[in-house]
Amino acid sequence: MGCVQSSGREEAAGKVEEPPKAYSWDRKDKVDPADFTLEGLRGEEAGRVPGSINGQQFIIQNCQSSQIFLLDHINTITIDDCSDCTIFIGPTTGSVFVRDCQECVVVGACGQFRTRDCCRLEVYLLCQTQPIIEASSKMKFGCFQAFYPQLKDHFSKASLSVFNNNWSNVYDFTPVDGETNWSTITQPSALPHAFPLPRSQLLASVGLSVEEESSVVPYTLGSPQYHGQEAALVILFHDNDQHHKATTFIAALRSQVVDCRIQHSREVKMEAVDAVRVFQGSEHKAAVSQGPVIALLCLGTGVHQACTTLARDMGAYVTPDSSIGLRQIDSFFSYASMSMTM
Template sequence: MGCNISYLFSRDDCTGKDLTIGNGINSGSSKPQGYSWDQKRSEQDVSMFTIDGLENGEEGRLPGTVNGQQFQIKNCKNSSIYIFDWSNTITIDDCTNCKIFIGPVKGALFVRDCADSTLVSLCGQFRTRDCKNMDIFLHVNTQPIIESSSKLRIGCLQFCYDSLPEHMKLAALSPWQNVWWKVHDFTPPDEGKNWSKLSSIFKVKDCLPKPQLDRLKVLHTSSEQVDSVIPLTTGPSKSNDNSSEASLVAIFYNEKQSELGRECMKKMETVPGVNLVRTALLKVRKADSERHFPDWKDKVETGAVLCLQLGGIGAQTVASEFATAERNYVWISKNDPNKDIQALFGLAEMALGF
């Protein structure tokens, strides 16, 4: 929004002639004056940013076609929809029995009055209202919010397509900041819950079919864990929060930080029963490091710290072996892992405003 100021008369600095600005017409010519914002608006095809009334069909957008604009999906039934691009905000309204993929959304993804559908998405914020019976695979950098919704099953997104890492950077989304499991329900029931975690046996590939349109099939996509840009996390639970087999791995800022995080994950995957519970990428203040992690005080000022919580039998062994190989940049919890985990992710939640 802003102020709209109209000047009735101005003067051409080159000719000295008066120009009539209020009606956009030069007093010396009958030709209307053009404005850059009008030209930009007229050049955009509004239909490129809306999918409305699709039934029993398939539709989608390729990289470069949305390019950070707002997008709407509404009134669709029995259809598959794919947005392989980044956007500013997206609204999905009144869709039933649909399978929808949404690429990185810089701001909020709003889902309203939808039912019996599958949604796979990456976004900065996630909101539902009046939705029911949905499977949702999510990567979200802030706390998901649901309202007046029921029978929602939410899990960790696993997906990749050409240009996804680039689109995530444009949308300012970090692959290491995914709190899909920390759902806040504005309208909780008296008994039970309106949402549940999707079991690990449910995979994106089982719920979201690959595109069949020729113009969409040219894009390489994968929902396999090994290809996913997003780390697979289980989310905290009573079992892994209280487990004696837990470890916190901290990787201090360096040019190989993200690469080292993925190397730790690969090592973890070689040990059955060890899971990646959650991750965080956060800037730790020196005062907080001195209070909770004295060993960090000389390292936190260089940049954000990447933290991984490992859980399950063998977690401490995996962390110890990884830290030994990368001792210059890696710290692991030793004496009281659960205390360190609570302290670190408490700082992470404060940073996110929980």
Template sequence: MGGCDSKAKGASPAKTKPKPKAAKPRAKLNPADYIFSQRKDAVLIKEEGSVAGEQFNVEECRNCDIFLLDNIATSFVDECHDCRIFIGPVETSVFIRNCSNCSLVIACQQYRCRECQDCKLALFCGTEPIIESSQNMQFACFDFNYFSLRGQMTRAGLKPWNNKWWMVYDFNKNEDKPNWSLLDQAEASRLLNLEKCPSIAQEELENEGVVPVTLGSRPWPSQETCFVVFLPDSEHLIEAFMSRAVSSWTLCRTRAVQLKEDQLKTLFAWAKEPRLAKCRGEITGIQVCGNNVFKEVQDTLTNTGMVTGAKNLRVVPQKETESLSKQFFETWKDEV
């Protein structure tokens, strides 16, 4: 009789575990494919898939029309003058340095400029934009669209309802002569020479925008507002509400943020639901304004398909809206 380690007659030899396949080496990148440098009076386009999440820089260009139509890791724009530039969506930061008289349309997580002047921007920014040693900078909300933008923003980790374009922080604040101002929103869609970019068809521009246009710190047409808070993992519900908000009311401001427990307790104190202070994940706030908007929002949430998601949102009471919206959108800063 054989022991436990004996082999039966005619048994097949033990199979050896196959060796794991070696990871396919990453193709070597050509640095020249990831920079536009020292160009003048040119139209420069990077199509979707040509940057594919790598860094891309622009430097020393004059009077150029530049379109970076892909998701990007990070981007630097240096010493450019009289240019019209689209950048994005950018996973991390865009840094503009020593540029003048440029028009820029940018979607990014972080925006910073230094020693720039006379530039106009239509901006999507997930954090507070920063300017330093710059003058006559003008900001409006991002207003641009093409078929691939939504997917590119997703790959870059940018959420369309988290745009702080209007919360500009100036390192060299000058109360007597401010270094930045609001750009007329109507100008935002005219900053680029789109006729010079055959990659984008007119129908793409006319589709409903991926990034909703918000008022931010502009004057609001109505003082009657409604502040709706969405609990974590409510993306589809947020998109449905945003679509309704754009068509029915005026969208004031939006933000997605992970709050501390004491902030959650303050935000939801009126709800008397202790579990809300234990939320883990991003809380999204959307504030709209308009005549009779509070009742209309409640009717929408009650009488449409959004009622099925009611457990994932809370409408802040009217008497609490002013104070809580100010804390949520202005006072509570992002964790760095």
């Protein structure tokens, strides 16, 4: 009996206790909310450089007379209780929500944009859906225009298209009879005058520009009607080089048509039945099935002939220079508008 008991004690003493299992979710780096918050700034310049936000949520609150630059891609952002500030917001996958702010200039790109209880904001925007204002007044909206070397990559990481911009299609959730709570800014020179660039060495070194000529987002006029002007809708079908083709097309068109303007740009997925309705035939059913199309509504003297010539080398479609073409333009943007809410 004594020998048996001794053997059991020796086995117990020889056992090595195994450490607890470590799972991948236990090894995640802890996020410090302070790294993703700017609060209580007074007459200061502050921000984040590429790689410092990296798709996290961000908060800006209770800032006055300050310049803020978030030069990275972001998940969602809220801006609360700020006044007399200029704020640059890098590509944001989800929502930008601005509340209780006044006398600010905001430049941003996002999936959704909303304001509540705001007054006298200038917003230069790229928005994939319809911007919404609520209980807000004296709002001005313009087209996003910006460049820094990593910006195109940040758009990709945020899953935003530079060609799908609904900046001027604003919905006022609380309209007031006899008053207009928002208006549009259609001069690309307005943003450089309203938005000072970074001065601190760290932020300035990123190379931010807000000039139209260098912007990665095409400058569009937005909502004003195009009827009565020479117009052409150009459709670039999906392939691996589609975005480059669209950018090259716009640059070439502007060099050929002195008064060229891009009224709208959209990137949307079309079903075969939608292609038949828009193009009034089945010729392009196979092409739209390959992926999203990029559409550019171009205006200017001689723009239709110039678009037709350029599109021939790119395999793009240009609406006819006739009443049929105008109906196709209306039909496409009616479909694009509906697709935003789906």
